[in-house]
Amino acid sequence: MGRVGVLLLNLGGPEQLQDVRPFLYNLFSDPEIIRLPFAWMQKPLAWMISTLRYQKSQENYKAIGGGSPLRRITEEQALALQGSLQEKGHDIRVYVGMRYWNPFTEEAVAKIKRDQIEDLVILPLYPQFSISTSGSSFRVLEKLWEQDPSLQKIDYTVIPSWYSRPGYLQAMTELIQQEIEHCEQPEQVPIFFSAHGVPVSYVEEAGDPYRDEIEGCTAAIMQTLNRPNPHVLAYQSRVGPVEWLQPYTEEAILELAKEGVKELVVVPISFVSEHIETLEEIDMEYRELAEEAGIEKFHRVPALNTHPVFINDLAEMVIEALDAPNIKFSDVAHPGKKTKMYPQESWEWGLTTTAEVWNGRLAMLGMIGILIEIMTGQGPLHFIGLL
Ligand SMILES: C=CC1=C(C)c2cc3[nH]c(cc4nc(cc5[nH]c(cc1n2)c(C)c5CCC(=O)O)C(CCC(=O)O)=C4C)c(C)c3C=C
Ligand SMILES: [Fe+2]
Numbered sequence: 001m002g003r004v005g006v007l008l009l010n011l012g013g014p015e016q017l018q019d020v021r022p023f024l025y026n027l028f029s030d031p032e033i034i035r036l037p038f039a040w041m042q043k044p045l046a047w048m049i050s051t052l053r054y055q056k057s058q059e060n061y062k063a064i065g066g067g068s069p070l071r072r073i074t075e076e077q078a079l080a081l082q083g084s085l086q087e088k089g090h091d092i093r094v095y096v097g098m099r100y101w102n103p104f105t106e107e108a109v110a111k112i113k114r115d116q117i118e119d120l121v122i123l124p125l126y127p128q129f130s131i132s133t134s135g136s137s138f139r140v141l142e143k144l145w146e147q148d149p150s151l152q153k154i155d156y157t158v159i160p161s162w163y164s165r166p167g168y169l170q171a172m173t174e175l176i177q178q179e180i181e182h183c184e185q186p187e188q189v190p191i192f193f194s195a196h197g198v199p200v201s202y203v204e205e206a207g208d209p210y211r212d213e214i215e216g217c218t219a220a221i222m223q224t225l226n227r228p229n230p231h232v233l234a235y236q237s238r239v240g241p242v243e244w245l246q247p248y249t250e251e252a253i254l255e256l257a258k259e260g261v262k263e264l265v266v267v268p269i270s271f272v273s274e275h276i277e278t279l280e281e282i283d284m285e286y287r288e289l290a291e292e293a294g295i296e297k298f299h300r301v302p303a304l305n306t307h308p309v310f311i312n313d314l315a316e317m318v319i320e321a322l323d324a325p326n327i328k329f330s331d332v333a334h335p336g337k338k339t340k341m342y343p344q345e346s347w348e349w350g351l352t353t354t355a356e357v358w359n360g361r362l363a364m365l366g367m368i369g370i371l372i373e374i375m376t377g378q379g380p381l382h383f384i385g386l387l
């Protein structure tokens with residue numbers, strides 16, 4: 001085996017308030033996040049949504065100290081993983097590639113080339129697979145590989161998801177157990193799993209295995225925890241007007257409050273680092289909602305970050321992947337090119353010539369509407385909550 005590397009994939013987050021707008025532009029330019037019927041509309045729409053959304057988003061980042069901690073934590077995880085691999089006798093370099101912000105995936109790949117890595121394990125820091133997260137990063141890599149013969153010489157393998165790993169489950173249950181011990185009624189307190197949502201169409205039309213993996217992950221954590229407490233699974237962070245996976249976290253919290261629940265342990269499960277959706281959305285927004293509804297004690301389980309059991313498991317996963325048969329980008333779930341990811345439409349785009357003509361006209365009308373909305377700050381997109 002030649003020089004070995006690990007590429008950790010993550011989403012990225014704005015480090016300063018001035019990064020928020022270009023970060024959002026990158027995110028909404030991704031057809032794995034929003035796919036429009038015409039590719040040419042993607043960039044103008046991304047520009048429009050980022051322009052209109054960034055101030056609201058900046059307020060949230062301001063509330064957590066002026067930027068996302070994601071880069072710092074991911075780099076700490078990379079360093080800890082490299083150290084753990086070293087301790088196990090493996091001289092392996094660990095690289096970080098973010099999808100929407102620095103350090104970008106493309107920069108990480110350039111370093112991998114520069115360091116003449118010959119064997120590469122590609123490991124997303126998302127325990128469960130979604131076409132909108134790991135899938136989107138794999139797609140960027142797949143394109144880079146297609147365009148560059150020198151990358152094609154690298155013997156690479158991807159790890160699509162790893163939510164059922166024993167070390168991950170053990171680390172999660174340790175953190176949950178610690179939080180339960182702080183509760184007034186540890187035997188009865190409900191354990192509330194809050195997963196990041198995705199639009200229902202990703203799962204039901206595009207074949208995203210995300211919901212199955214989240215449900216499998218929740219069941220595996222409960223089994224490892226081996227406690228009598230009741231548990232609930234709900235989905236947070238909905239954006240835009242379409243239906244996302246249900247139940248929604250806010251509705252599930254209100255439902256528990258209505259049932260008379262006074263204490264709750266909330267477990268974020270889609271992500272292994274603290275970020276805006278744990279620090280702001282759960283710790284501030286959902287806490288306030290719960291307290292106003294009568295839930296007096298709102299506990300939140302911390303993210304794994306550099307938990308030693310978790311880091312050790314990542315290292316073992318890498319070593320096992322080097323010996324296992326390779327998994328290629330083409331082996332991982334891809335949404336069909338024509339799949340409408342978001343927004344959902346009942347209109348059958350492009351099925352007939354007439355439809356094509358009307359699609360073009362409607363698209364043009366849509367763009368005029370968007371321009372009016374940008375100039376006036378009012379319109380249907382504000383009304384439905386997308387902006
Ligand atoms: C609009 C669609 C979105 C989908 C689908 C989506 C899926 C998804 N996202 C994460 C994890 C993260 N998302 C983050 C930021 C973020 N995500 C969206 C939208 C979608 N996400 C937006 C608009 C933003 C920007 C923040 C905001 O304005 O609300 C981040 C970065 C957080 C940070 O600290 O900066 C993470 C992480 C998962 C796991 C997921 C699907 C499974
Ligand atoms: Fe989100």
Ligand SMILES: [Fe+2]
Nearest residue numbers: 011027196237
């Ligand atoms: Fe997101």
